[in-house]
Amino acid sequence: FNCEVKVKKSSVELVTLQKKRTINIPQEININKETLFEINENYLFLFDKNLHIIDLKSERFILNVTSGDDYLDGKISSIKLIDDFLYMSTGNGIVRLNISPKSNVKKQIKENLKNYEYNELFNNKVPKSFSDIEKVKNYFYVGSENEGLSLYKNNLENLIHRFDYKKGDNKTLSSKSIVKIFHDDIDKSLLLATRGSGLFRLNLKDSIFICYKLLVCSIASGLIIEFCQPAKL
Numbered sequence: 001f002n003c004e005v006k007v008k009k010s011s012v013e014l015v016t017l018q019k020k021r022t023i024n025i026p027q028e029i030n031i032n033k034e035t036l037f038e039i040n041e042n043y044l045f046l047f048d049k050n051l052h053i054i055d056l057k058s059e060r061f062i063l064n065v066t067s068g069d070d071y072l073d074g075k076i077s078s079i080k081l082i083d084d085f086l087y088m089s090t091g092n093g094i095v096r097l098n099i100s101p102k103s104n105v106k107k108q109i110k111e112n113l114k115n116y117e118y119n120e121l122f123n124n125k126v127p128k129s130f131s132d133i134e135k136v137k138n139y140f141y142v143g144s145e146n147e148g149l150s151l152y153k154n155n156l157e158n159l160i161h162r163f164d165y166k167k168g169d170n171k172t173l174s175s176k177s178i179v180k181i182f183h184d185d186i187d188k189s190l191l192l193a194t195r196g197s198g199l200f201r202l203n204l205k206d207s208i209f210i211c212y213k214l215l216v217c218s219i220a221s222g223l224i225i226e227f228c229q230p231a232k233l
Contacts (some may be wrong), residue, residue: 001162003056005044012044012054035091038081042101045086047079051097053105065106070095072117080133087156089129092115092130094156101115125159134181134190136204141190143178149192163209169209171207173200196202 006013009031014021025031029052044054053062065089074090079102083086084100098112099105106185116126127142127150134141139160140152161220163173175197192200197213 005039005056007044007046014056014059021059023054023061026061026063029061031101036076036079038079038086040081040099043099043105045079045081045099047076047088050081051086051088055105062106065109066095066097070113072115074129077129078131080130080210082133082135087130087133089127089131091129093123094127094130096156126154126156131178132181134183136183136190141181143181143192145177145179145195148176149173149178170209173202173209174211175200 002016004013004015006015008025010025012023012025014023030048031046032048034048036045038045042056044056046052046054047107050064051066054060055062055067071088072092072095073088074092076088076090078085078089080089081099084098086097088095088097088098094116096110096114097168098114099109099118099189102108117123118126118128127144128147129144130142130183131145132143136141138154140156142156144150147162149166150159151161151163152158153160157198163171165176166172173192175192175194177195177197178192179195180193182193184191188204190202190204192202194200197211201210201212202208203210
């Protein structure tokens with residue numbers, strides 16, 4: 001993506017080496033600390049109470065692409081762009097939108113919306129929600145702030161494994177609260193940021209977790225040094 005995008009309260013700036021373009025944000029869109037964003041080379045996605053899209057080439061806004069009826073009677077807490085799909089976390093399952101470039105993207109999204117609706121009795125393998133998703137080849141690593149880490153193959157209906165913690169087993173994850181997932185392709189691992197449990201590294205070759213705990217040390221001058229070191233699980 002060869003353009004820097006700056007989202008402000010009332011406008012979006014598209015900055016390249018040659019020029020800067022400013023797009024005014026319609027008053028219907030509420031930009032605040034809870035607004036969710038994703039971007040690819042064609043579109044900027046903004047979610048306040050509904051999903052809105054900016055076509056970065058035509059600089060055109062597409063308002064209210066989704067509405068409350070599309071959220072499985074839940075509340076959107078996260079969105080994630082993977083390939084030509086935008087995933088939305090509802091708390092009652094996942095909604096997947098096809099966002100491949102088309103002349104009428106709003107119509108395409110409405111006609112190709114896919115629901116992974118959670119049901120305790122009949123459909124309890126799909127995620128209720130996610131804080132982040134990382135796709136590695138045809139595997140989906142789904143992190144949640146309440147359910148930990150789960151692994152799916154090909155789609156979010158085909159659950160392969162839950163990394164639920166078992167004492168003494170370093171192939172399980174001792175945290176239920178995943179905040180962010182980063183795929184380190186060079187090291188063939190996933191970095192998992194958690195809420196209150198430190199940073200974890202999952203080796204994708206042997207499925208072993210390493211936990212890095214944050215330590216704080218004070219020295220004579222009163223300077224505080226923060227660093228990470230591996231911790232026993």
